[in-house]
Amino acid sequence: MSDEILTLKELAEYLKLTEKTAYRLAAEGKLPGFKVGGSWRFKRTDLDQWIENQKYHTDKLS
Numbered sequence: 001m002s003d004e005i006l007t008l009k010e011l012a013e014y015l016k017l018t019e020k021t022a023y024r025l026a027a028e029g030k031l032p033g034f035k036v037g038g039s040w041r042f043k044r045t046d047l048d049q050w051i052e053n054q055k056y057h058t059d060k061l062s
Contacts, residue, residue, distance in 0.1 A: 004044040011042045 006014060011031070012022040023040065026033045032046040 006042045006044060006047070008040045008042075011040075011047070014044075014047065 008022055008026070009019055011017075011026075011033075012019045015022065017025075022031070025031045026040050026042075031042065032050050033040050033042040035041070
């Protein structure tokens with residue numbers, strides 16, 4: 001497992017979102033992230049788990 005830390009820009013690229021959308025989702029607590037000196041940071045392992053949970057939640061609704 002990688003404990004790589006992503007910036008907001010890298011997160012947006014990773015999830016194929018705009019930076020504005022990624023920021024909004026993080027600020028609303030919908031993405032697993034934390035702030036360092038006022039800037040958002042995201043652990044890749046947390047994001048991968050979040051993606052898996054989203055897939056499970058979506059499949060469950062189908």
